[in-house]
Amino acid sequence: MNIENKKQFATIALAVxxxxxxxxxxxxxxxxxxENQTKALAKDYEKKAAAQTAALRKEMEIKNRELQKQMQAMAKQQQQALAQQLANLPKGGGVKATTGVPTQIVDSTVFASITPPGKRAITLLIDSLSAVGGLVNPGDYVDILGELEIPHPQDPQEKPIEITSVLFQNVQVLAVNANFxxxxxxxxxxxxxxxxxxxxxxxVDPEEAGLITxxxxxxxxxxxxxxxxxKETKALQVAAxxxxxxxxxxxQGTELNLPKAKAPSRVENDYVEEDLQVDDTPFVEIFRGGREL
Incomplete structure (x- = not known):
């Protein structure tokens, strides 16, 4: 390699x-x-986030103060309204509550005041299906049906006789649970x-209260x-x-053939049941226009 080529090679190597x-x-x-830009952006974001947090906190404090003022105003209005109601009641109509602040007047005769004169309020625990499927409402009027077990008239040890009957009619519903x-x-x-x-x-009447119980x-x-x-009541017979x-x-014009009752006969001071033409075969007779088909 000559000197000129070496110079060119050195120049290229130096350039590279x-x-x-x-x-x-x-x-x-x-x-x-x-890195510098990232740090700057991070600092700027932190500043903005801190400013937003401070603004939100300040806004929440303002809303809390407004809410407290509204609650105090509502409590004051309620206290004034209750005080006005107490002023309209006879003496002894209310008692002061001591369980909360501000102190309010609690009327102890609210439910008693809706009980009609001469009536007594009595509460029955009835399953939802038997209470008109839960569709009963304060202010409604109902009839009370009873499915009762009556002791056997001749032998109390025998199985009780089951009867179904309407016991009371046109009874006012005062409350359902705590709703009156x-x-x-x-x-x-x-x-x-x-x-x-x-x-x-x-x-119910005082006598009806004992009978219902x-x-x-x-x-x-x-x-x-x-x-x-x-509003009227009807004379109804026992369902049998x-x-x-x-x-x-x-x-319906349909005759249900029922087994005939057994008549007791006295033998040596004891009752013996005798069959009187008992026909246990059930059948249905159809009548139309008073004639058997």
Whole structure:
């Protein structure tokens, strides 16, 4: 290799070395610049976040103060309204509550005041299905049906006789559970239907209160909802096979052939049951226009 070629080679090598050095320095500069910009952006973001947090905190404090003022104003209005109600009540109509602040006047005769004069409020625990499927509402009027077990008239050791009858008619419903104001809301009815049992408070006469308690002890009570336009009561017979057969024959013209009763006969001071033409084969006779088909 001659001297001229060596000079050219050295020049090229020097140029390549300078280029690599420049590229390295440029990359370091770019890296440093990116890091500086990232730090600056992070500081700026932190400042903005802190400012937003402070603004939100200040706004929440303002809203809390406004809410407290509104609550105090509402409490004051309620206290004034209750005080006005107390002023309109007879003496001894209310007592002061001591369980909360601010002190309010609690009327102790709210529920008693809706009990009609001469009536007594009595509460029955009735399953939801027997309480008109949970569709009973304060202010409604109902009939009370009883499924009772009556002791055997001749031998108390025998199985009790089961009867079903309407016991009381046109009885006012004062409350259902803790609600004693008519609501008529579908949501309330749905909740009552989902409940296994309801506390139904009724307005009854003093004598009826004792009779209802006695009937519930020896049987099961059900409620039948009445129309608000219906006030009269009817003389009804006990629901039994005979009364059912008479009703079906009268309304449908269909005769239900029921087994005939057994008549007791006295033998040596003891009652012996004798069969009187008992026909246990059930059949249905159809009548139309008073004639058998």
């Amino acid at each position: 070395g300078l280029g690599l050095t420049a590229a390295f320095l440029m990359s370091q500069y770019v890296k440093s610049s990116i 104001k008519p609501v008529g809301s579908a949501l309330v009815y749905q909740q009552q239907q989902k409940s296994r049992a309801l506390n139904v408070t009724l307005a 006695f009937a519930q002890k020896y049987g099961k009570l059900k409620l039948a909802l009445r129309s608000p336009a219906e 096979w005979d009364s059912l057969a008479d009703y079906v024959l009268d309304k």
